[in-house]
């Protein structure tokens with residue numbers, strides 16, 4: 001089944017033993033696509049995410065002068081533009097990808113180009129002043145032209161930038177990365193200080209590329225190369241699997257007593273693995289087998305073994321949140337299957353993701369018969385719920401909402417309908433195939 005499916009019926013079922021290899025990490029694929037497009041020469045990326053978000057980012061880099069060759073399977077070759085950015089003739093459409101749009105804005109702010117960046121209806125409602133504020137302080141010229149104030153489309157006119165020290169008001173890896181990438185094109189050093197640790201894929205990749213980046217506690221500093229930008233060397237890279245995609249099956253297996261699931265080749269960056277700690281404290285068994293050379297790699301990776309149990313509710317909040325921000329939809333679903341209350345706090349950022357995820361999660365949980373309560377900064381869920389099925393669940397065009405509720409549907413007695421699921425292709429084109437392999441049924445309506 002392809003991703004271009006509008007509505008599906010999901011039939012319950014989950015095998016006792018399963019194995020899954022998740023698609024390539026979305027954050028890492030996009031960062032590699034952005035930076036290697038600047039290299040002088042050909043880079044080859046294996047394990048690249050062939051999802052719409054990552055392909056939209058590659059498409060934008062193509063319009064900026066790189067040549068992209070999509071080879072068989074999940075291999076992509078990029079002939080870089082050797083740092084010579086071309087002025088694109090048309091607006092660059094990043095589709096649904098907040099990462100693509102925000103990081104590319106940072107990358108172009110100090111380059112010698114002019115470009116308009118836009119995205120789909122969801123992306124055009126997401127806040128962009130969070131990146132424009134620091135970039136303008138560096139000297140950037142960015143005009144927000146969205147129908148909604150503070151939103152895309154945005155027009156960038158490349159300008160000479162100067163380094164700044166920026167204390168981020170929100171814990172956002174996208175903001176941090178946008179400022180660091182702009183910093184590469186600035187005069188002098190650029191420092192970003194995080195209020196809480198967020199995913200550090202950009203810093204790791206810059207270091208692996210041999211570019212000067214320094215991490216001192218919560219402060220990350222890059223050295224600027226001025227308006228010509230850095231010289232990036234072409235190379236071969238292997239992208240690990242996406243823990244945020246694997247999370248749907250990890251959550252499903254954790255909540256099914258006695259189930260054993262093996263997850264192969266998944267990224268285990270410590271800034272991404274908080275879900276594993278949360279599921280362990282809920283009662284699931286999770287063993288990590290780091291890849292032989294995985295720890296030494298620029299991004300740690302390995303296999304997981306998940307053993308399902310009768311779970312108990314838990315609380316999630318504080319500094320844990322940025323390290324499982326994309327896993328909160330599946331965690332809310334797991335909470336509905338666990339004994340007692342699961343409370344998610346300090347997660348107001350969920351309201352400005354691909355949808356207002358707090359509202360979307362609560363509405364769908366209730367539609368499925370779950371006792372859920374919405375809070376300004378999160379939600380609480382009380383379980384375990386005996387799910388009848390027969391529910392109509394709505395993704396609101398948000399891939400992680402669609403996938404989280406497909407998992408919930410596996411635990412019901414009768415099938416559930418999930419509307420608006422084409423969005424799943426943004427991050428996990430093989431999701432429905434994997435769902436069927438793990439014991440569920442899926443029928444296109």
Ligand code: S3P
Pocket residue numbers: 026027028099171172173174175177198199325326349
């Ligand atoms: C991402 C960072 C997170 C995450 C998003 C991908 C990234 O967003 O939710 O899906 O690739 O940097 P924020 O950093 O804005 O919270």
